[in-house]
Amino acid sequence: MIRKKSKAVLLAAILALSLSACGVALENRSFPLSMGVDYQDGEYQVYYGLPDLSGVTGQNKDSENQKAGEKADFYQGKTMEDAEKDFQNSQEDYLDTGHLKVLLLGNGLLDDQEAYKNLLHYLEDKPSVAGNIYVFSCSRLGDVMSMDGQEMDSLGDYLTGIVENRPDSQVKEQTDLQDLYNAWHNGEERPGLLEVSALEDKIMLNQE
Numbered sequence: 568m569i570r571k572k573s574k575a576v577l578l579a580a581i582l583a584l585s586l587s588a589c590g591v592a593l594e595n596r597s598f599p600l601s602m603g604v605d606y607q608d609g610e611y612q613v614y615y616g617l618p619d620l621s622g623v624t625g626q627n628k629d630s631e632n633q634k635a636g637e638k639a640d641f642y643q644g645k646t647m648e649d650a651e652k653d654f655q656n657s658q659e660d661y662l663d664t665g666h667l668k669v670l671l672l673g674n675g676l677l678d679d680q681e682a683y684k685n686l687l688h689y690l691e692d693k694p695s696v697a698g699n700i701y702v703f704s705c706s707r708l709g710d711v712m713s714m715d716g717q718e719m720d721s722l723g724d725y726l727t728g729i730v731e732n733r734p735d736s737q738v739k740e741q742t743d744l745q746d747l748y749n750a751w752h753n754g755e756e757r758p759g760l761l762e763v764s765a766l767e768d769k770i771m772l773n774q775e
Contacts, residue, residue, distance in 0.1 A: 596663040600723030601715060603708045604647075605673025606682040612641040612673070613650040614708065615662070616715035616722045641709070647689040665695035668723035670744060671763060673708040687751050690744065698745035701730055703772075704760040711765045722770075726763065729772060 601616030642657070644650035654662055670690075676682055690696050703726065705711050715722035730741050742758045750757055762773045 597658065597660040598663050598666045600666055600721045601669045601671065601712070601726070602664070602667055603641075603671040603673065603705065603712045604676055604686055605641075605708050606676040606679050607673075610643045610645055611647055611650045611676075611682070611686070612643050612708075613647070613654070614641045614671075614712040615654065616712060618715070618721045641712075647686060663695070664693060665697075667696055667700050668721075669726045670700055670702045671705045671708060671711060672702065672760070674704070674706050677704060677757075683757075684751065687747060691748060696744070698748065699743050701727060702742050702744055702747060702760055703763045705763045707765065711763050711770070714765055714768075714770065719770075725770060726772075729770070730761075 597615070597617055599615035599617050603614035603616070605612045642650045642653040644653050651662065672683075672686075676686065712722065719725045742760050746758045749755075764771045764773065
């Protein structure tokens with residue numbers, strides 16, 4: 568069983584990053600730390616890795632919002648904006664993407680250049696999404712995203728830890744979202760991505 572990270576530490580980080588947030592109250596926000604995006608049959612499929620913080624916050628919500636990452640629910644639409652609306656129309660909390668740590672891209676998306684470029688345009692137009700989040704490829708996106716909240720508290724934290732804490736880590740060489748932006752705007756080939764796969768209760772990383 569993968570060792571779980573402390574939920575208290577996770578909550579403290581979110582609280583610290585949200586001190587300057589205005590508008591929607593903290594308790595009425597969803598904070599995905601990972602996001603998976605694929606493109607199938609002309610529609611985007613978007614997974615949000617939502618860590619279960621109810622035990623720490625005392626909210627004890629039983630809503631689908633708390634279980635989205637655990638069940639690997641995906642939200643879909645012809646555009647990324649439509650997929651986001653699909654989430655908002657089925658969840659009570661506001662989607663706050665300002666704490667994303669990793670982005671996982673399915674093969675269907677990576678194989679469709681137009682869909683891929685439209686995703687980058689969508690993300691670049693979101694100031695809350697940091698350019699330094701790590702990006703990975705994933706052939707079985709649903710399987711990997713289903714481990715968020717099941718085998719670990721946060722897939723985003725776990726993948727970040729693998730990259731930054733392993734003995735042979737080369738963090739500077741790890742592809743992040745800004746690398747994708749740069750290649751896109753410069754008309755260059757997309758940088759190589761580490762591939763994430765799920766093996767029983769383990770997450771594996773392999774060079775694409």
